[in-house]
Amino acid sequence: MIKVQLEDFDIGAEIEALRAGDTGIGGICSFVGTVRDMSEDATVSTMTLEHYTGMTEKALAEIEAEANERWTLSGSTVIHRYGELHPGDNIVLVVTASAHRQAAFEACSFLMDWLKTKAPFWKLESGDKGPNWVEAKSSDDDATARWR
Amino acid sequence: MKILYFAWVREKTGISKEDITLPDDVGTALDLIGWLSQRGGGYADAFSNVDSVRVAINQEYANHDRPVTDTDEIAFFPPVTGG
Numbered sequence: 001m002i003k004v005q006l007e008d009f010d011i012g013a014e015i016e017a018l019r020a021g022d023t024g025i026g027g028i029c030s031f032v033g034t035v036r037d038m039s040e041d042a043t044v045s046t047m048t049l050e051h052y053t054g055m056t057e058k059a060l061a062e063i064e065a066e067a068n069e070r071w072t073l074s075g076s077t078v079i080h081r082y083g084e085l086h087p088g089d090n091i092v093l094v095v096t097a098s099a100h101r102q103a104a105f106e107a108c109s110f111l112m113d114w115l116k117t118k119a120p121f122w123k124l125e126s127g128d129k130g131p132n133w134v135e136a137k138s139s140d141d142d143a144t145a146r147w148r
Numbered sequence: 149m150k151i152l153y154f155a156w157v158r159e160k161t162g163i164s165k166e167d168i169t170l171p172d173d174v175g176t177a178l179d180l181i182g183w184l185s186q187r188g189g190g191y192a193d194a195f196s197n198v199d200s201v202r203v204a205i206n207q208e209y210a211n212h213d214r215p216v217t218d219t220d221e222i223a224f225f226p227p228v229t230g231g
Contacts, residue, residue, distance in 0.1 A: 050155055051230075052152070052154060052204070052225070055204060055207035055208075055223070058207055058208075080230065091231075092231055112231055115231040116230055117228065117230075118209075118230075119230030119231065120154070120204070120228050120230070121228055122154055122225065122226060122228065123229045124155070133155055133156045133229075134229045135227070135229070136226070136227035136228065136229050140231075
């Protein structure tokens, strides 16, 4: 299940919804990405996420489908927020459930690496040094490349 | 043809979307970048470093040498920073 939304998410409720009634699940892995109050050399007071409506939903669905092809999952959830966020706010949630923990761990890590490099979002940070578009990191490309 | 701009590409062009009629001599995404750049001003600035601009055609990532047609939706944006 994928969602692109303005509003916050409830981590507990999302995990419960994913596992509901499925006692074949043996492990659930979750990752929550949050807004940090510092970028490389500036404080961050606001992070505004812009995205490509339509393409974002398509890209997220493709990334989730890819994870489900590579690993045997009982279910997965990807929720990505957009709009104006502040330090401490949730940005992204990935939950993966599987019969065994290894698939859940690996699929969760894979989904985050792919979201970083393939989901059409852009982050504008504002703080003590003025607005700054976050630049893509080559380390994120490297992290994605290890799944090829 | 529908063209969309995101993040600092949008800020530099000054608009988030526009409709154009594809000129006959524009065959690829890179040709389109060249044609838009010739408008000067914010467009020239947005596309001054072509390697830093990514392209999507009909909501799929595409290389700069991919052909474009008048019915396509083309988007220009910086490398993505999701997650």
